[in-house]
Amino acid sequence: MSDAIPTIAEAARLIAAKQLSPVELTRACLARVHALDAELHAFVHLTEERALAEARAAERAIMAGRPSGPLHGIPIGLKDIVDTKGIPTTCGSKFLQDNIPDTDAACAEKLAAAGTVLMGKLTTHEFADGGPSFDLPAPPARNPWNTEHFTAGSSSGTGAGVAAGLILGGIGTDTGGSIRGPAALCGIAGIKPTYGLVSRAGVAPAAYSLDHIGPMAWTAEDCALMLQALAGHDPRDPASAQHPLPDYTALLGRGIKGLKIGVIHHFHEVDHRVSEGTQRGIDTALATFRDLGAELREVQLSPLQDWAACGSLISITERAAAYEEWSRTRLGDFSERMRSRLMLGALVSGVDYVQAVRRRRELRAELQAAMRGLDVVLTATQPAEAAKIDAVPKWDLFDRPNFTMPFNVAGYPAISVCAGFGAGGLPVAIQLVGKPFQEPTLFRVADAFEKATPFRGQRPALVATVATA
Amino acid sequence: MQSEINDAALDYLLARAGLDLTDEQKAELKTVHAALAALAERVRKPRGRMAEPAHAYAFAEEDL
Numbered sequence: 015m016s017d018a019i020p021t022i023a024e025a026a027r028l029i030a031a032k033q034l035s036p037v038e039l040t041r042a043c044l045a046r047v048h049a050l051d052a053e054l055h056a057f058v059h060l061t062e063e064r065a066l067a068e069a070r071a072a073e074r075a076i077m078a079g080r081p082s083g084p085l086h087g088i089p090i091g092l093k094d095i096v097d098t099k100g101i102p103t104t105c106g107s108k109f110l111q112d113n114i115p116d117t118d119a120a121c122a123e124k125l126a127a128a129g130t131v132l133m134g135k136l137t138t139h140e141f142a143d144g145g146p147s148f149d150l151p152a153p154p155a156r157n158p159w160n161t162e163h164f165t166a167g168s169s170s171g172t173g174a175g176v177a178a179g180l181i182l183g184g185i186g187t188d189t190g191g192s193i194r195g196p197a198a199l200c201g202i203a204g205i206k207p208t209y210g211l212v213s214r215a216g217v218a219p220a221a222y223s224l225d226h227i228g229p230m231a232w233t234a235e236d237c238a239l240m241l242q243a244l245a246g247h248d249p250r251d252p253a254s255a256q257h258p259l260p261d262y263t264a265l266l267g268r269g270i271k272g273l274k275i276g277v278i279h280h281f282h283e284v285d286h287r288v289s290e291g292t293q294r295g296i297d298t299a300l301a302t303f304r305d306l307g308a309e310l311r312e313v314q315l316s317p318l319q320d321w322a323a324c325g326s327l328i329s330i331t332e333r334a335a336a337y338e339e340w341s342r343t344r345l346g347d348f349s350e351r352m353r354s355r356l357m358l359g360a361l362v363s364g365v366d367y368v369q370a371v372r373r374r375r376e377l378r379a380e381l382q383a384a385m386r387g388l389d390v391v392l393t394a395t396q397p398a399e400a401a402k403i404d405a406v407p408k409w410d411l412f413d414r415p416n417f418t419m420p421f422n423v424a425g426y427p428a429i430s431v432c433a434g435f436g437a438g439g440l441p442v443a444i445q446l447v448g449k450p451f452q453e454p455t456l457f458r459v460a461d462a463f464e465k466a467t468p469f470r471g472q473r474p475a476l477v478a479t480v481a482t483a
Numbered sequence: 484m485q486s487e488i489n490d491a492a493l494d495y496l497l498a499r500a501g502l503d504l505t506d507e508q509k510a511e512l513k514t515v516h517a518a519l520a521a522l523a524e525r526v527r528k529p530r531g532r533m534a535e536p537a538h539a540y541a542f543a544e545e546d547l
Contacts, residue, residue, distance in 0.1 A: 323522040362519070
């Protein structure tokens with residue numbers, strides 16, 4: 015095979031046509047891991063032997079005429095807060111260095127059933143919060159576009175791993191933007207699905223009512239293929255939705271002529287003004303959507319600060335409750351950044367929490383009303399290009415309301431896709447938000463954008479230094 | 484939530500939460516207390532006593 019990194023969709027077509035072997039594909043990913051991961055730190059635990067065994071099994075099944083779908087033989091990784099039977103699951107923490115679960119998380123189970131090849135466990139901020147940290151057992155992941163820069167988090171290893179082609183797709187989790195943030199800064203696609211669509215069973219909690227599990231991959235189409243395998247009701251997750259599952263790729267390629275796209279200009283132009291490069295990415299997207307025949311409309315919501323306040327209070331309190339026992343007995347064993355977040359829980363009263371949850375109902379109603387007559391809405395994903403990894407503010411939750419939290423508060427599906435390159439050649443992104451369970455429309459719009467723009471044709475320069483053929 | 488917090492109040496809250504902090508950690512927490520208080524103020528609106536929280540919800544037809 016060539017050194018070019020295929021998307022999941024391309025690899026699936028080649029594998030189905032018996033023009034690409036899952037073993038060759040896995041070996042190519044492993045070659046990139048061996049060449050690059052000492053610098054990127056995307057993996058905390060590489061399962062090389064298992065990956066090769068699974069790739070060989072996939073190859074045998076496919077050659078015997080028993081393919082199990084488009085993910086069969088595709089190398090993937092799992093964020094290290096996802097339980098994996100017999101494989102260490104550390105949650106990036108000193109607390110769980112020796113933890114080897116005896117069952118798989120629901121999402122791990124589903125991807126395995128779809129025939130994926132598990133390459134290993136991917137770097138995360140400690141318990142999916144608070145990084146980048148330099149006082150944990152494993153170092154933070156580095157951005158493949160410039161390794162002096164941050165990936166965003168907390169699904170940092172998944173973002174870095176996909177962008178550098180160490181894996182073709184991976185699992186992230188998102189409590190306030192932890193899928194979409196790394197997707198944006200690493201120049202890939204990542205979707206936080208509708209709350210309850212993908213089971214949280216077996217995944218360490220960050221904040222129960224804001225936590226979402228979702229796929230990250232090079233393209234929106236690849237995310238759709240992964241979501242097909244991941245979605246579905248699971249009685250082990252009390253928030254799991256019972257909703258008919260559509261074909262998530264059904265609307266791809268249909269164009270977006272006549273679709274109505276709302277733009278929340280005030281989020282990224284007033285409430286939290288984005289960088290020049292990010293604004294240029296948004297402007298490019300709006301022009302592209304207009305050219306493709308979509309209708310753009312202005313959307314007005316409560317200030318971003320209101321959404322951030324609501325989400326932050328809920329997140330702080332639910333996290334403090336989840337980790338209360340260890341906070342009381344072993345606070346010093348948390349990383350400094352996670353410890354600081356946990357300490358905040360002592361200052362939030364029960365009444366503060368309930369007021370935040372009452373505000374949540376109002377904000378959801380507001381978004382529901384604003385989206386009437388629209389197909390999707392658009393804003394930024396991140397305020398700017400990736401910061402230097404040693405210059406990430408510790409308390410940015412107070413200083414800079416984030417663009418992703420509103421849709422955790424509302425539970426609405428949201429995807430980040432690459433919208434070009436800004437300062438220093440670092441990626442910038444847009445965020446598209448759909449109505450609950452309308453992921454097919456979200457994929458339709460995101461895919462149309464990716465196919466109308468050249469940004470999916472460019473990988474980080476360091477990838478070109480690796481020969482895999 | 485008051486925007487300022489004195490040492491006695493902070494010690495009470497930390498004791499109630501069961502957290503044993505160093506003096507340095509307490510000092511840091513005091514520096515962000517006002518910002519946290521501002522978040523708590525932001526979610527308070529004149530909504531009356533009947534406004535329900537969103538503890539549990541189901542997506543309805545009008546969401547779709």
